[in-house]
Structure formats: C-alpha cells, structure tokens
Amino acid sequence: xxDQTINPSWLLPSPEPWEAPVSGEGLxxxxxxxxxxxxxxxxxASLGIALWVLHTYSFDAFLNSPRLxxxxxxxxxxxxxxxxxxxELVQRPLPSANVTMSVVFRAIDRYRPTLLIDEADTFLSGxxxxxxxxxxxxxxxxxxxxxxxxxxxxxxRFTTWAPVAIAAIKNIPDTLMDRSVIIRMRRRLPExxxxxxxxxxxxxLLDLARQMMRWSADQQERLAQADPDMPEGLSDRACDNxxxxxxxxxxxxxxxxxxxxAAAVALxxxxxxxxxxxxxxxxxxxxxxxxxQDCDRVSSDEIVDALLAREDRPWNEYRNGNPLTxxxxxxxxxxxxxxxxxxxxxxxxLSGYDIGPVSNAARRYCRAGLQKxxxxxxxxxx
Numbered sequence: 001x002x003d004q005t006i007n008p009s010w011l012l013p014s015p016e017p018w019e020a021p022v023s024g025e026g027l028x029x030x031x032x033x034x035x036x037x038x039x040x041x042x043x044x045a046s047l048g049i050a051l052w053v054l055h056t057y058s059f060d061a062f063l064n065s066p067r068l069x070x071x072x073x074x075x076x077x078x079x080x081x082x083x084x085x086x087x088e089l090v091q092r093p094l095p096s097a098n099v100t101m102s103v104v105f106r107a108i109d110r111y112r113p114t115l116l117i118d119e120a121d122t123f124l125s126g127x128x129x130x131x132x133x134x135x136x137x138x139x140x141x142x143x144x145x146x147x148x149x150x151x152x153x154x155x156x157r158f159t160t161w162a163p164v165a166i167a168a169i170k171n172i173p174d175t176l177m178d179r180s181v182i183i184r185m186r187r188r189l190p191e192x193x194x195x196x197x198x199x200x201x202x203x204x205l206l207d208l209a210r211q212m213m214r215w216s217a218d219q220q221e222r223l224a225q226a227d228p229d230m231p232e233g234l235s236d237r238a239c240d241n242x243x244x245x246x247x248x249x250x251x252x253x254x255x256x257x258x259x260x261x262a263a264a265v266a267l268x269x270x271x272x273x274x275x276x277x278x279x280x281x282x283x284x285x286x287x288x289x290x291x292x293q294d295c296d297r298v299s300s301d302e303i304v305d306a307l308l309a310r311e312d313r314p315w316n317e318y319r320n321g322n323p324l325t326x327x328x329x330x331x332x333x334x335x336x337x338x339x340x341x342x343x344x345x346x347x348x349x350l351s352g353y354d355i356g357p358v359s360n361a362a363r364r365y366c367r368a369g370l371q372k373x374x375x376x377x378x379x380x381x382x
Contacts, residue, residue: 014091014092015206015210015213016210016213017210017217018207018210021214021215021218022211022214022215022218024215024248024251024252024253025252025253025254025255025256027054027208027211027212027252028051028249028252028256031050031054031208031212032046032050034089034204034205034208035049037194037195037201038081038194038196038201039081039082039194040186040188040192041183041185042183042185042186044262044266044267045183045184045267047256047260047263048183048245048263048264048267049068049082051245051246051249051260052066052163052165052181052245053086053090053212054212054215054216055163055245056090056091056092057212057216058219058220058248059161059163060220061223061224061226061244062140062243062247063140063141064138064139064140064241064244065137065138065140065161065244066138066179066181066242066244067134067138067164067165067166067176067181068163068164068165068166068180068183069168069172069176069177069182070083070165070166070168070183070185071167071168071171071172071182071184071185072167072168072169072184072185072186073169073170075169077186077187077188078185078186078188079118079168079169080118080167081194082183082185083095083116084197085197085205086116086165087116088202088206089209090114090116090165090209091213092111092114093113093114093116094107094111095117095118096118097118097119098119101127101129101130104133104134104160105145105158105159105160106158108137108158108159108161108162109158109159112162114162114163114164114165115165116165117164117165117166119167120172121168121170121172124166124168125173131173131175131176134160134164134166135175135179136160137160137162138179138240139240140161144157144159144160144161145157146158166180174277178237179237181241181242181245181267183267219251222251223247226247226251227247228243228246228247228250228257230243230261230264231261231262231265233265233269234268238264238268242264245264246260246264248260249261279332279333279335279336279366280365282307282329282333283333283361283362283365283366284362285306285313286298286303286307286358287355287359287362289306289307290355290358296354296355296356297345297352297353297355298352298353299350299352300330300340300350300351300352300353301326301350302352303329304324304326304329307324326351333353333361336357336361336365337357337361338353338357338361340353341354
C-alpha cells in the first residue's frame with residue numbers, strides 16, 4: 001500500500017482560508033491574470049475558467065455544477081497545461097488521465113473532490129455508465145446512483161455531486177457537452193508567451209486558492225439565495241450551466257456582472273455554431289434548399305442530391321465514408337417524428353417530404369442551424 005492509498009487527504013489538499021476578508025472584484029481580476037499568465041486562451045475563456053474555478057469552492061450553494069469541457073482540435077493546444085493550472089487552483093483537486101465508473105462515484109462520495117479528467121477522448125467513448133455518472137453530477141437533485149454493496153447486495157446510495165473538468169481532443173459526448181461550459185483551446189503562436197508554473201508562481205496560485213476559500217465561505221449564504229438575471233439568447237441548458245457562474249460574478253461586483261454575461265453569450269454562441277448535430281444540420285439544410293426552390297414538397301432523391309452537392313457539409317462521407325442515401329436521410333429524420341410520404345410530382349408518384357413537419361421540427365430543435373444559414377425562422381409551409 002503506497003502513500004496515495006493511505007493518505008488521500010494529501011492528494012486532495014484544502015488550503016487554509018485567507019486570514020482577512022477578500023474583495024471579490026479584485027480576486028477575480030487576480031485570478032484571470034494568473035490564468036492568462038500561464039495559458040494562451042481565446043477571448044472570454046479566462047473569465048469563464050476563473051468563474052468555474054471559483055464555483056468549485058461554493059458549488060454546494062447551487063442547484064447545478066457545470067462541467068468544464070476543455071476541447072482542442074489537435075494535440076499541443078495547452079489543455080493538459082490548463083488542467084495542471086486547475087490542479088493548483090480548484091478545491092480538492094483529484095486529477096486522472098483515465099477513470100472507471102466504480103472509482104468515480106466512490107471517490108466523489110468519499111472525498112468530495114473536483115475531478116480533473118485528461119485524455120477523455122481515449123477512454124470515454126462507449127462507456128455509457130461512466131458518462132451517466134458524470135452527467136448526473138450536473139444537477140444537485142439528480143446527483144445520486146444506487147449500487148448493490150456487500151455479500152447481501154444491500155442497495156446503497158452514492159452521491160455524484162462534484163465539479164468536473166474534462167479535457168479531450170475533438171469533442172466529448174453530446175450529453176456531456178450539453179452540460180458544460182466549453183473552452184475551445186488553440187495552439188499557441190510564437191508571439192504568445194506564457195510563464196512556467198514553478199517557484200513564486202506556485203506560491204501565488206496557492207495564495208489565490210486561499211483567498212477563494214475565504215471569499216466563498218463569506219459569500220455562501222448570499223450565493224445560496226442568488227437568482228441572477230440571465231442574458232437573452234441562451235438556451236435553457238446554457239442558463240443552467242452559467243447561472244452559478246453569473247451569480248458569482250454578481251457577488252464579486254464591479255465590472256464582472258456585465259463581463260460575465262457577455263462571456264456567457266460569446267462562449268455559448270460559438271458552441272452553438274460549432275456543435276450543430278447531424279440531425280439539426282440536415283433539417284437546416286433541407287429548409288435552406290426548399291426556401292431557395294420556393295417549394296413546399298421535395299422528393300427524397302432530389303433532396304439527397306442537393307445535400308450531396310454541398311461541399312461544406314459531411315453528407316458525402318456521412319456513414320463510414322459512404323454518402324448519405326434516401327434511406328439514411330429517413331433514419332436521421334425519424335427521431336424528429338418525420339417520415340417520407342408519397343406525393344405527386346408531375347406525372348410521377350414519389351417518396352418525399354412536406355415542409356410543414358420539417359419546419360415544425362426546426363423551430364424546436366435547430367435554432368443555431370437556422371441562424372447559421374442566415375434565417376432566424378423556418379420558411380412557412382404553403
């Protein structure tokens with residue numbers, strides 16, 4: 001048995017709270033400066049990260065704990081560096097490059113850590129049970145799992161309520177992305193300089209952790225009662241993710257309430273644009289084609305040909321490198337309650353789609369896709 005097994009408190013340090021009261025306004029400014037000193041980030045990302053870090057000290061005050069998704073398009077974009085930085089800043093960090101379902105819920109239940117998961121793209125795919133546990137910890141009301149324990153298989157309830165940061169190349173599963181504040185990393189340019197984390201820099205990060213612990217403790221009652229106004233344009237789930245962070249910005253005061261709302265809108269807008277699902281995209285593309293043709297019905301073959309003609313879309317390599325087919329299109333639309341029907345097209349009777357069901361589905365599911373093609377409302381059915 002090694003020291004890591006017998007002394008988990010050493011793995012999950014909780015620094016002593018700062019001795020004197022702490023200004024939230026100044027604390028956020030110092031925290032953002034420290035983050036930007038060590039990691040090259042896109043606009044608004046450092047504020048989003050700083051608020052998420054601060055929430056790890058006060059997440060019990062809120063009904064939701066957003067995951068922090070650290071996504072990079074390729075290797076060497078700084079995601080592991082950011083996780084190392086978070087390890088110095090968050091409350092009770094528990095880093096891991098690979099985790100299993102049984103370890104996650106037991107570690108959360110026993111130690112109440114902040115999980116820092118690296119290389120999620122190498123092991124998370126296909127692990128529905130693990131994804132379910134990470135998903136459940138997003139909502140305080142749902143953050144529990146039941147497991148049979150012991151020789152008698154006695155049912156025991158384990159909490160899954162804990163902050164989680166997940167780093168991956170490309171994307172993590174949609175259900176986790178949906179529950180996350182998403183930070184899209186990028187490779188650093190030669191002129192973008194960062195400082196190493198050692199010596200005085202580590203002492204500075206420890207001071208910030210102590211100040212966050214003190215400030216959060218002093219603000220706990222106020223945060224528990226907070227119900228901040230959310231910026232317009234965010235989805236319900238995005239509001240759930242950002243509400244704790246905006247509550248923290250409001251409590252910090254100064255310029256941070258306004259800047260936090262601007263960051264929420266900017267980061268969520270980029271996520272909406274970059275993460276349109278195939279189903280949403282095909283609805284948007286179908287509507288765009290029907291609007292261009294000024295038609296309220298289109299045959300399956302015609303719409304598939306139009307989709308395949310889009311060089312900026314994945315439809316030519318949609319399924320295992322093979323192009324989309326009428327059968328594949330029908331399968332994509334089926335979850336939306338849309339199926340092909342027989343229509344008269346001139347002298348022929350062909351399978352096709354009516355704009356009404358497609359338009360109705362688009363109004364419910366693909367607002368971002370419609371905005372991306374340049375319209376805020378679906379064309380009305382004739």
